[in-house]
Amino acid sequence: MADRLFIFDTTLRDGEQVPGCQLNTVEKIQVAKQLETLGVDVIEAGFPVSSPGDFNSVIEISKAVTWPVICALTRAVQKDIDVAAEALKYAKHKRIHTGIGTSDPHIRYKFNSTREEIIERAVAAVKYARRYVDDVEFYAEDAGRTDNRYLAQVIEAVIKAGATVVNIPDTTGYCLPEEYGAKIRYLMENVDGIHKAVISTHCHNDLGMATANTMSGVLAGARQVEVTINGIGERAGNTSLEEIAMIVKCHHDINIETNINTQKIYPTSRMVSSLMNMPVQPNKAIVGRNAFAHSSGIHQDGVLKNVQTYEIIDPKDVGIDDNAIVLTARSGRAALKHRLSVLGIEMEQPKLDKVYEDFLKLADKKKDITDDDILLLAGADRSLNHHIKLEYLQVTSGVGVRSVASLGLNISGEHFEAAATGNGPVDAAIKAVKQIIKRQMTLKEFTIQAISKGSDDVGKVHMQVEYDGQMYYGFGANTDIIAASVEAYIDCINKFKH
Ligand code: KIV
Ligand code: ZN
Numbered sequence: 495m496a497d498r499l500f501i502f503d504t505t506l507r508d509g510e511q512v513p514g515c516q517l518n519t520v521e522k523i524q525v526a527k528q529l530e531t532l533g534v535d536v537i538e539a540g541f542p543v544s545s546p547g548d549f550n551s552v553i554e555i556s557k558a559v560t561w562p563v564i565c566a567l568t569r570a571v572q573k574d575i576d577v578a579a580e581a582l583k584y585a586k587h588k589r590i591h592t593g594i595g596t597s598d599p600h601i602r603y604k605f606n607s608t609r610e611e612i613i614e615r616a617v618a619a620v621k622y623a624r625r626y627v628d629d630v631e632f633y634a635e636d637a638g639r640t641d642n643r644y645l646a647q648v649i650e651a652v653i654k655a656g657a658t659v660v661n662i663p664d665t666t667g668y669c670l671p672e673e674y675g676a677k678i679r680y681l682m683e684n685v686d687g688i689h690k691a692v693i694s695t696h697c698h699n700d701l702g703m704a705t706a707n708t709m710s711g712v713l714a715g716a717r718q719v720e721v722t723i724n725g726i727g728e729r730a731g732n733t734s735l736e737e738i739a740m741i742v743k744c745h746h747d748i749n750i751e752t753n754i755n756t757q758k759i760y761p762t763s764r765m766v767s768s769l770m771n772m773p774v775q776p777n778k779a780i781v782g783r784n785a786f787a788h789s790s791g792i793h794q795d796g797v798l799k800n801v802q803t804y805e806i807i808d809p810k811d812v813g814i815d816d817n818a819i820v821l822t823a824r825s826g827r828a829a830l831k832h833r834l835s836v837l838g839i840e841m842e843q844p845k846l847d848k849v850y851e852d853f854l855k856l857a858d859k860k861k862d863i864t865d866d867d868i869l870l871l872a873g874a875d876r877s878l879n880h881h882i883k884l885e886y887l888q889v890t891s892g893v894g895v896r897s898v899a900s901l902g903l904n905i906s907g908e909h910f911e912a913a914a915t916g917n918g919p920v921d922a923a924i925k926a927v928k929q930i931i932k933r934q935m936t937l938k939e940f941t942i943q944a945i946s947k948g949s950d951d952v953g954k955v956h957m958q959v960e961y962d963g964q965m966y967y968g969f970g971a972n973t974d975i976i977a978a979s980v981e982a983y984i985d986c987i988n989k990f991k992h
Contacts, residue, residue, distance in 0.1 A: 496751040500718040502536040509722035514967030515770040528838035533753040541567040542581035543574040556585035563587040570594040570619035579626035590623040593633030617655040624656040631659035638664030667700025675710030682715040694718035704733040723766040736780040760813035768869035771969040823857035860950035880988040891919040899923040935961040959986040
C-alpha cells in the first residue's frame with residue numbers, strides 16, 4: 495500500500511506575508527474553502543497574535559471549514575500560545591504550531607542565548623501548547639543551517655515534551671537537495687522516539703531548490719510537506735503545492751499518495767492569483783500559461799501523433815479543460831453561476847445579479863470571457879469601500895503630440911476635477927490625480943499585464959507607491975489600460991494610513 499503524504503497548506507500564513515498580497519477575512523474564507531475542496535490535510539490559517547485581522551481570520555476560517563486541521567502559528571511565547579488557542583476555539587480539528595530558531599546565528603543574534611536555553615524554551619512552549627490541544631507541531635526555525643547533532647537533540651526533546659509533528663524549515667532556502675535529504679535521514683536515524691511524530695518539510699525557494707529539497711526530504715522519510723498555492727511566499731516563495739502533488743502523482747515508483755483532488759489545482763491557482771493580485775509566471779510548472787503549450791515544430795508534430803511523446807501530464811488532470819464552455823454575451827446567469835462554482839466561488843443571488851450585470855457589460859466589449867475575467871468580476875466589489883473613486887477619465891495620446899488627461903474624482907461624496915499634460919497618457923493621468931491629491935507620493939513599480947490573448951483583453955495593472963516612508967500596493971483591471979493604471983494608482987492612495 496502507498497504511504498500517505500500529508501499536505502500542509504500555508505498559503506494563508508507564509509504565502510500571505512508577501513507585501514501587497516494581503517487578503518481580507520472574506521477572501522481568506524473563500525481560499526480556505528477552496529483548499530478544503532482541493533483536499534489539503536492542514537490549513538495554516540494565520541499567526542493570531544500578530545494582528546487583530548489574523549486573529550479574526552483564524553476564528554472565521556475555523557468556523558467555515560470542516561475537514562482539514564486548522565493550524566495557528568506562534569512563537570515559543572506563552573502569550574502567543576494563549577492567543578492561538580483562543581483563535582482556534584471553533585476549529586473542529588486544531589493544531590498549534592510553535593517554535594524557535596535553532597541555528598547558531600539565530601541563537602546568538604536573535605535571542606542572545608545559548609543552545610541549552612533554546613532547548614528549554616522549545617520544550618516549555620510545546621508543553622504549554624499541549625495544555626490546550628493534542629496536536630502540537632514544533633518548528634526549528636532555520637533548521638537548514640542548524641548543526642544536525644544539535645538539531646537532533648532539540649527534536650528529541652520536543653517529541654518527549656509532546657510534539658506530534660516536527661517541522662524542519664529551510665528558512666533561508668540555503669540547502670542543497672542532497673544536504674536537506676541527509677538532514678531528514680539523520681533525524682530519522684538518530685532521534686529517539688522519532689516515529690512518535692511526523693516529520694515535516696518547509697522549504698523556501700531562494701536558490702530555486704524548494705521543490706527539489708522538499709522531495710528529497712520526502713524520499714528520506716518526511717511525511718508532511720508545507721507548501722503554498724503557486725509557490726507564493728516571502729522573497730522567492732515557498733514550495734508550491736501543485737508541483738509536489740503532481741510529482742507524487744506522476745511518479746508511481748515512489749509509492750506515495752496525497753489526498754489532493756488534482757483536478758481542482760488549476761481553479762485554485764487562478765483563484766489565489768486573482769485574489770492576491772499576484773500574477774503566475776507564464777512558464778511556472780503545472781499552472782503557468784505555457785505549462786502545456788507546445789510551440790516548437792518538432793514537439794507539435796510529436797504531440798499530434800501521440801501526446802505521450804512530449805506530455806507527462808494530461809492538462810485535464812490538473813483541471814485545465816480547453817473544451818470548457820466559453821462564456822459570451824449570450825450566456826445566461828446559470829452558465830455564469832456554474833463557471834463561478836467550478837472556480838470555487840459560490841455567491842448569493844443579489845451578488846450574482848450584480849456580477850452578471852458587469853459580465854454582460856464586459857462581454858459587450860470582448861468576445862470570449864475567460865476564467866480570469868470572471869475572477870476579476872467576482873472580486874470587483876473590493877473597491878466598494880474606497881473613499882476615493884474615479885468618476886471619469888479622458889486622455890488624448892499619439893505620436894508627435896503631448897498627452898493630455900482630464901479626470902474627475904469622487905472623494906467621500908465630493909467631486910473634484912483636474913487636467914494635466916504628460917510624457918504619455920499614464921503620466922498625464924497620474925499628474926492630474928496628483929493635482930487633486932496633494933501628497934508627496936512616488937510611483938515605485940508599475941506592471942501592466944494582458945491576461946491572455948486578444949487586443950480586447952482586460953489589462954491588469956499592479957502598482958507600488960511610496961508615501962510617508964511606507965510602501966502601498968494597488969491593483970486595477972480594465973479593458974482600457976490607462977483606466978486600469980489610474981485605478982491601480984487610486985487603489986494605492988485609498989490604502990494610505992492617513
Ligand atoms: O520559514 C520558516 O522558518 C517559517 C516558520 C515560522 C515555520 O515559516
Ligand atoms: Zn517559511
